[in-house]
Amino acid sequence: MGPDAKIFRELASVASQLRWTVTGLLWGGISYRYVASQESKGTRNDLCQSQPDEVVLTRGLSDIQQDLGECRRCRLHSGRTHIVFGEGAASPRLVFVGEGPGFDEDRQGRPFVGRAGKLLDKIIIALGFRRDQVYICNVVKCRPPNNRTPDADEISACSSYLVQQLEILRPSAICALGACAAQTLTGTTSSISQLRGKVHKWRGTPLVCTYHPAYLLRTPSQKAATWQDLLRIQRILFGGQEGE
């Protein structure tokens, strides 16, 4: 490598660190500790290579959507306006999984389009993506009445669709937003405060659990903790996998 290329690399590294510093400070006025050594570990890491042998997938997302049809497999069908299947990139590096559609999502048939969705958009940008470069979906596809937490039997009825979505998308990382998604994907009943702060695995894929954007709107003091979770995702995607 010539001296010019070396200088360019060093400048790019400094620019990257600066970007994360500024983004962190702007994102809700959060202070945080940036671990520069993680960034300097270098190149992007395609974690798909470390996943188990892939089954040849002959089905796509549109096939799952077709299977869903006008689904009535659980009682949530009765109050819905639209099934909110999910949306985003066909081969995303990152998938966000929330709990279920709210009022705006139910009306529009799209995930995370209300106030919480606006905050998720900021999170996505903070991670260096555009919304159309990630995939966003929920554990249940129909809005629970009054935005209540889905019941266990509703989650059980709907979660096979989520599993199929994730198996087809095969992202490099999954971010579970809130307790319902975190518990569903980890198969535990632990609280979100117990599940966040570390990297789990979902069928071999790194899984980071963090607070739901709707909760952050009510409890902005938890943005600092969420920022740490975002840095965890950033390190998985761009700075080498975290082993915890």
Ligand code: SF4
């Ligand atoms: S929540 Fe899921 S399982 Fe229940 S009716 Fe809607 S799509 Fe079907």
